[in-house]
Amino acid sequence: APMATVLDGKKIAELCRRDIAQAVSQLKEKHGRVPGLAVIIVGARPDSQTYVRLKKKAAEEVGMRNFESTLPETSTAQEVMNEIDKYNRDPDVHGILVQLPLPQHINEKKVLETISPDKDVDALHPSNIGRLFSKGYGTRFIPCTPKGIVEICDRTGIAIEGKNAVVLGRSDIVGLPAAKVLLDRNATVTICHSKTHDLAGIVRTADILVAAVGRAQMVKGDWIKPGAVVIDVGTNPVDDATKATGYRLVGDVDYEAAAQVAGFITPVPGGVGPMTIAMLLSNTIESFRWWMNDTEAS
Amino acid sequence: APMATVLDGKKIAELCRRDIAQAVSQLKEKHGRVPGLAVIIVGARPDSQTYVRLKKKAAEEVGMRNFESTLPETSTAQEVMNEIDKYNRDPDVHGILVQLPLPQHINEKKVLETISPDKDVDALHPSNIGRLFSKGYGTRFIPCTPKGIVEICDRTGIAIEGKNAVVLGRSDIVGLPAAKVLLDRNATVTICHSKTHDLAGIVRTADILVAAVGRAQMVKGDWIKPGAVVIDVGTNPVDDATKATGYRLVGDVDYEAAAQVAGFITPVPGGVGPMTIAMLLSNTIESFRWWMNDTEAS
Ligand SMILES: NC(=O)C1=CN([C@@H]2O[C@H](COP(=O)(O)OP(=O)(O)OC[C@H]3O[C@@H](n4cnc5c(N)ncnc54)[C@H](OP(=O)(O)O)[C@@H]3O)[C@@H](O)[C@H]2O)C=CC1
Ligand SMILES: NC(=O)C1=CN([C@@H]2O[C@H](COP(=O)(O)OP(=O)(O)OC[C@H]3O[C@@H](n4cnc5c(N)ncnc54)[C@H](OP(=O)(O)O)[C@@H]3O)[C@@H](O)[C@H]2O)C=CC1
Numbered sequence: 364a365p366m367a368t369v370l371d372g373k374k375i376a377e378l379c380r381r382d383i384a385q386a387v388s389q390l391k392e393k394h395g396r397v398p399g400l401a402v403i404i405v406g407a408r409p410d411s412q413t414y415v416r417l418k419k420k421a422a423e424e425v426g427m428r429n430f431e432s433t434l435p436e437t438s439t440a441q442e443v444m445n446e447i448d449k450y451n452r453d454p455d456v457h458g459i460l461v462q463l464p465l466p467q468h469i470n471e472k473k474v475l476e477t478i479s480p481d482k483d484v485d486a487l488h489p490s491n492i493g494r495l496f497s498k499g500y501g502t503r504f505i506p507c508t509p510k511g512i513v514e515i516c517d518r519t520g521i522a523i524e525g526k527n528a529v530v531l532g533r534s535d536i537v538g539l540p541a542a543k544v545l546l547d548r549n550a551t552v553t554i555c556h557s558k559t560h561d562l563a564g565i566v567r568t569a570d571i572l573v574a575a576v577g578r579a580q581m582v583k584g585d586w587i588k589p590g591a592v593v594i595d596v597g598t599n600p601v602d603d604a605t606k607a608t609g610y611r612l613v614g615d616v617d618y619e620a621a622a623q624v625a626g627f628i629t630p631v632p633g634g635v636g637p638m639t640i641a642m643l644l645s646n647t648i649e650s651f652r653w654w655m656n657d658t659e660a661s
Numbered sequence: 662a663p664m665a666t667v668l669d670g671k672k673i674a675e676l677c678r679r680d681i682a683q684a685v686s687q688l689k690e691k692h693g694r695v696p697g698l699a700v701i702i703v704g705a706r707p708d709s710q711t712y713v714r715l716k717k718k719a720a721e722e723v724g725m726r727n728f729e730s731t732l733p734e735t736s737t738a739q740e741v742m743n744e745i746d747k748y749n750r751d752p753d754v755h756g757i758l759v760q761l762p763l764p765q766h767i768n769e770k771k772v773l774e775t776i777s778p779d780k781d782v783d784a785l786h787p788s789n790i791g792r793l794f795s796k797g798y799g800t801r802f803i804p805c806t807p808k809g810i811v812e813i814c815d816r817t818g819i820a821i822e823g824k825n826a827v828v829l830g831r832s833d834i835v836g837l838p839a840a841k842v843l844l845d846r847n848a849t850v851t852i853c854h855s856k857t858h859d860l861a862g863i864v865r866t867a868d869i870l871v872a873a874v875g876r877a878q879m880v881k882g883d884w885i886k887p888g889a890v891v892i893d894v895g896t897n898p899v900d901d902a903t904k905a906t907g908y909r910l911v912g913d914v915d916y917e918a919a920a921q922v923a924g925f926i927t928p929v930p931g932g933v934g935p936m937t938i939a940m941l942l943s944n945t946i947e948s949f950r951w952w953m954n955d956t957e958a959s
Contacts, residue, residue, distance in 0.1 A: 472797045489791030489798050496794040496841075497833045499770045500787050525858050533844060535795045542852075543794075546831060549856040551863065554840075558847040560823050565849065 367593070367625040368519075372511075375518050376637035383644045384425040390651060391426070398651035399428035400484070400643070401450040404462040405443055405469070406436035411462045418460070421640050427647060430456055440469045444477045451479040457654055458484035458647035481653065484646040487535070495543060504646050509541040511638030512573060512594050513548060514645075521592055521627060524549040527568055531555045531582070531615065532575035537596055541573050562586075574615035584620025593621055593628040596635045665891070665923040666817075670809075673816050674935035681942045682723040688949060689724070696949035697726035698756040698782070698941070699748040703741055703767070704734035709760045716758070719938050725945060728754055738767045742775045749777040755952055756782035756945035779951065782944040785833070794841060802944050807839040809936030810871060810892050811846060812943075819890055819925065822847035825866055829853045829880070829913065830873035835894055839871050860884075872913035882918025891919055891926040894933045 391397045400422045404415045415431070422429050430453075432446045443465070450456045459482045465471050480488045486495065486504035494500045516523055528550035532538030538554065546552045555565055566572060566586040574582050575596035587593060597615030614631030622628050629635055652658070689695045698720045702713045713729070720727050728751075730744045741763070748754045757780045763769050778786045784793065784802035792798045814821055826848035830836030836852065844850045853863055855874075864870060864884040872880050873894035885891060895913030912929030920926050927933055950956070 476798070489795065490788045491791065492795045493787030493789065493791030496837065497787065497790045499833070500774070525856050527858075535797070539794065546852055546854075549854070551851065551853050551857040553849065553851040554844055555849050556844075556847070558823050559849040560825075 367622045367628040369622075370515050370519060370592075370594075370627050370629045370634060372515060372629055372634040373637045375515055376511075376641040378518065379514065379638070379641040380421065380425055380644065383641070383648060386648055387426040390648070390655075390657070394655050394657070396455070397426055397428055398457045398647045399430060399453075399455045400458040400460065400647045401430035401432070401453075401456045402460050402462060403432045403434065403443065403446055403450075405434045405438050406466050408464075411464075415462050418640055418643060421644060422647070425644055427644065428455060436466050438466075438469070440474055443469060443474050447474070447477050451477075451482065454654075456482065457650040458482055458643070460485050460643065482650060484643060484650055485536075486540070486646070492535075495540060504649070505544060505642075506536055506540040507639045507642040507646065508537050508575075508596060508635060509544045510642040510645070511635055512541055512596075513544050514642065515594065515629065515635070515638055516571075516592070519627065521571075523571065526550050526570040527553070528571040528573065529553045529555060529566055529569035530573045530575070531562070531566070532573075532577075532596075534575065537575040538573075541575065541596075545571065545573070572616075576615050578615055579613050580615070580617040582616040582621065584617055584624055587621045587624040589624055590626035591624070593625045594635060595629050595631050598631060598636065665920045665926040667920075668813050668817060668890075668892075668925050668927045668932060670813060670927055670932040671935045673813055674809075674939040676816065677812065677936070677939040678719065678723055678942065681939070681946055684946055685724040688946070688953075688955070692953050692955070694753070695724055695726055696755050696945045697728060697751075697753045698758065698945045699728035699730070699751075699754045700758045700760060701730045701732065701741065701744055701748075702760045703732045703736050704764050706762075709762075713760050716938055716941060719942060720945070723942055725942065726753060734764050736764075736767070738772055741767060741772050745772070745775050749775075749780065752952075754780065755948040756780055756941070758783050758941065780948060782941060782948055783834075784838070784944070790833075793838060802947070803842060803940075804834055804838040805937045805940040805944065806835050806873075806894060806933060807842045808940040808943070809933055810839055810894075811842050812940065813892065813927065813933070813936060814869075814890070817925065819869075821869065824848050824868040825851070826869040826871065827851045827853060827864055827867035828871045828873070829860070829864070830871075830875075830894075832873065835873040836871075839873065839894075843869065843871070870914075874913050876913055877911050878913070878915040880914040880919065882915055882922055885919045885922040887922050888924035889922070891923045892933060893927050893929050896929060896934065 450459045475487045480490045486506040491503045494503045528545040530542045533556045542552045563586045571592045573594045579599035595614035595616040600610040603611040748757045773785045778788045784804040789801045792801045826843040828840045840850045861884045869890045871892045877897035893912035893914040898908040901909040
């Protein structure tokens with residue numbers, strides 16, 4: 364059977380980061396300063412610490428400035444908001460990211476609303492969501508994971524316009540904005556979720572499938588339309604005694620089976636994940652340009 | 662052939678307005694004041710004047726207070742914004758509506774952004790759009806036409822959850838928010854537009870069809886799935902020599918043919934149109950309650 368072309372997110376993300384590094388050095392020459400990214404982490408969840416370390420490392424590697432605030436698990440919402448406010452007022456900071464989830468006792472949305480919409484590189488402020496989901500106001504930031512999905516397609520020469528795209532999941536950070544960015548690229552978009560009937564039948568109509576449900580290998584090989592583009596956002600730990608950690612990560616798609624049918628497929632790990640971090644850097648660059656009033660392309 | 666049940670929007674809107682009139686009189690008793698709606702019209706487009714007159718009449722009939730500003734076609738954006746600001750600060754005004762379109766020389770979005778998000782009964786402010794298209798921040802206002810569509814279903818006992826809904830059109834005021842409110846009611850939603858391939862084939866999968874394209878009778882009878890719910894938002898003038906005006910209004914759906922196949926269908930006129938105005942009043946009531954800190958249901 365013909366095997367799908369693997370969409371190597373790790374490699375594509377490397378290319379993105381190389382372009383970004385070049386842009387940073389050009390911007391530094393032009394403006395005498397570099398983009399700055401501030402990351403706030405509250406508490407000590409190991410997965411959050413890993414993500415923050417990866418983001419920090421990526422920012423440093425492309426020559427950005429890095430700001431990090433580590434606040435104790437017991438912090439109040441006000442203490443987190445004070446930290447955000449510090450960065451809101453700091454002219455060396457162009458992107459602010461609060462690592463989620465926040466501890467249970469903190470109202471996440473209340474905190475996110477205090478991030479300056481003009482430094483909101485995760486695009487979670489309501490006014491930035493409103494700008495993304497309407498015309499005319501102008502989109503300010505595109506959420507990183509959906510932006511990474513489109514970037515994978517663009518860098519691989521995969522056309523989106525006129526295609527039937529099916530998005531599994533409707534979350535604030537992946538499903539819903541992914542549907543919107545595909546719609547903006549003129550795909551016909553179907554949004555599915557836990558109440559969808561005949562999921563397999565709908566997935567079979569997809570020229571482009573985005574799976575973001577968080578259920579290990581839920582999408583079966585025979586759900587995939589021959590030649591389809593399969594973007595697997597899911598990152599699910601499953602028990603694996605052969606690993607030192609006792610687990611490994613799998614996607615929402617049964618990769619082995621789907622790769623026999625699909626035209627293109629992202630692996631997990633090494634697919635969408637690395638792109639998400641690269642797009643965070645991309646948003647920070649765009650923000651820097653905006654603050655510098657630098658409208659020059661690329 | 663069995664004929665579809667006609668979804669009589671005029672009658673359903675009447676029921677809504679009766680409920681709203683009752684709520685207004687109860688709120689008046691309780692708070693010693695009534696909800697107030699301010700409508701701003703710029704210029705003298707006959708269609709806009711008609712809409713404003715209908716909205717004003719509807720507000721008066723349910724016992725609301727009415728504020729109207731008629732500004733000349735030559736007004737500057739600043740003059741319109743000053744008028745908005747007056748109503749933003751007026752405690753007797755709970756809903757502000759700027760009749761669109763504004764004259765060409767005025768930046769519409771800049772004007773809409775000055776409406777207080779807490780009086781934005783048309784739900785066009787970016788922060789209200791953001792609240793609609795995300796979880797957790799809490800939806801502030803639902804745009805009137807999409808809200809009317811769901812109200813028609815609810816008052817007719819049409820279930821939405823688990824159904825396949827197809828929305829034709831992706832505009833800010835109808836298509837996109839209609840898709841979101843149907844998604845919020847757990848429909849599986851497909852969004853189509855001018856770049857969609859095989860529109861007929863996709864429409865044939867719809868248990869619920871919302872047509873909002875603005876093309877007279879584009880949707881043919883044989884595109885309709887037997888028993889489907891057909892919501893026709895389109896309002897298109899077509900030449901008609903038998904009318905005094907020289908035209909009549911038709912929807913985006915070929916009504917005569919579709920009514921032979923559908924389970925339910927909205928006529929044009931007398932379908933979604935009257936509901937849109939009733940929902941404007943409903944949003945104004947909700948706004949009044951919010952300003953009065955009145956969380957009591959109904
Ligand atoms: N690679 C990366 O960079 C990133 C990866 N992720 C991963 O992506 C996945 C999704 O994340 P996120 O969007 O935050 O998850 P959420 O839990 O917020 O959303 C999951 C969505 O999937 C839907 N869903 C759940 N079960 C089913 C089912 N059986 N059939 C159809 N739909 C279903 C839910 O439906 P309903 O709304 O009805 O509940 C919901 O809309 C996770 O595995 C996460 O780890 C997330 C972010 C970034
Ligand atoms: N009854 C009521 O209360 C109201 C009625 N209306 C009526 O609803 C209709 C739509 O209004 P509105 O949303 O403002 O219109 P817009 O013109 O803003 O949007 C029309 C949408 O239809 C899509 N479209 C156009 N042609 C086709 C085609 N051939 N096939 C598929 N899709 C197509 C467009 O696609 P693309 O994005 O690719 O251009 C666009 O998304 C109008 O007739 C309007 O008068 C509107 C508001 C309220």
